[in-house]
Amino acid sequence: MSAADIKAAKTHGKRNGRGLVGLLLVAVPVGLLAWLIIFPIFNALWRTMVVDGHLALDTYAFFFTDAYSLKNLWLTLWVTAVCAALLMAICLPIALYLRFAKSRVASIVQGLTLFPLFVPSVILAYALIRTIGPNGAVDILLVNMGLPKIHSPYLTPMGPIIGLVWDNIPLTVLLLVAGLGAVSDNAVDAARDAGAGKLAVFHHVILPQIGNSILVVLSFTVLGIFSAFTFPYVLGPASPEMMGPFMQRTFSQVLDTRMAMTQAVVTFAICAVFGAFYVRSIARGQKERR
């Protein structure tokens, strides 16, 4: 919102006394948000930590001593870290290319990077099984070229990693390109004129200006992948399993609601740093635009 907008809204609001109308108009979505986002988090904390009015941390003690739970948590952390690193390695060069390219090919690259946004994850999961699964398209191509069969990543931790990276390419590139928008052509040209090579320009001119975008991307990736469900469930190993399928199984098959909520609280706690960073970044961005 621009300063003029806010000023206009303020005088308008005062003149007509529309503050109450505004509050009424936002009441239902805000109420929904409070009931279905804020309340469940506190409810989960309360139900997992308090039994009959007394502090009870038994489910947490079980989680952090149970080898299987810890293996699942470790796998999730590992998959998240690998995905974040891969996404950055793949998307940062594409975003840099899109920011500075002036040719017609750039619009094709942009179209291709955005395309996965329009492919639902279940369809992609199925497509990946037919492509990288046993006897899938990649196998067929390799055999026809006289090369040995691949060890299929399907049902190994690499399965969800491939799916999650594929799925997260568009948003990562979009956010990085938006961040790169703040880097002025003049600054880059000036550095180049002063004799800086491409790497030096990236390191000294571009990187300091897109640090915030990179952190937002990382937060977003961690939050999204840490509790991903569809890809780990369909493409990942049955044991150990990532936190998403683990929580689902504990809730729906083992029917242990309190334990499932404990697992959820553990994911909240681990992602809290990234969540807090994400919120801070949004708030700062909103303030700067005002």
Next chain:
Amino acid sequence: MQKKFDWLGVLIAAALALVIVLPLLVVAIWAFTEVWRYPSLLPQQWGTRFWGQTLARADVWEAIWLSIRLSLTVTLLSAVICLPAAYAFARMNFPGKNIFFLSFLASHAFPKFGLLVAIAGIFLGLGLVSNFWGVVLIQLVGTLMMMIWIPVAAFQNIDRRMEEAARDAGAGPLRVFLQISLPQAAPTIFAALLLTFVGTFYETEGAWLIGAPQIRTMPVLMITFINNQIVVQYGAVLSVLLWIPSFVALLFARRLVGSSSFARGFGV
């Protein structure tokens, strides 16, 4: 000016085309395959026999209708709840406005499936698990952010001078809104509605956790097809069918998605 051939761009485009298009092409081929024996490069027999078989399944039709009903209900409810709120955020001043607005964006700051489990724990006590309205509620929450921040941008971009001119010419507030403000915001709001419908149509995690086993939407049915691996072509045909709404969204919403305002909604 730069006249060099864009080798780097061509290289990136080729790599992306291979990685992004190949899996989808494989599914499209399977949907029109009757016999494809390994390791033949292409199917031995093409045909549409499995389309008939897939479309003759009662569970497929039930899932299609359920998904459409669910997505329409959620989109409609979301529009009724969110559009007035978006207007208020864009054009009115009230106490707590900035905090409330930020809280919608901040709803993305939690790991989604963990949050769903926490909500499911509450829904279990309310009898909303394995229930149509339970799934509607869970999907409604997922749409709030999109249906608020895209229309807010649309309402903010309305040309105030045209509104003032209409008011000076004697038009009442409702008429100004309906004839001047709304038509200007309409294309963006339509894109938000479309993205909400499509997003809900493909929503899998909430539908699976809250709805299963009674509520089987298209994506949930697709997961059971994948898990049971009955006939490869069933999944392939369902994938092609399932992709139609997304294709429509692709045609209409690409420009919005490519714009900087889309990225801005995520805090960059």
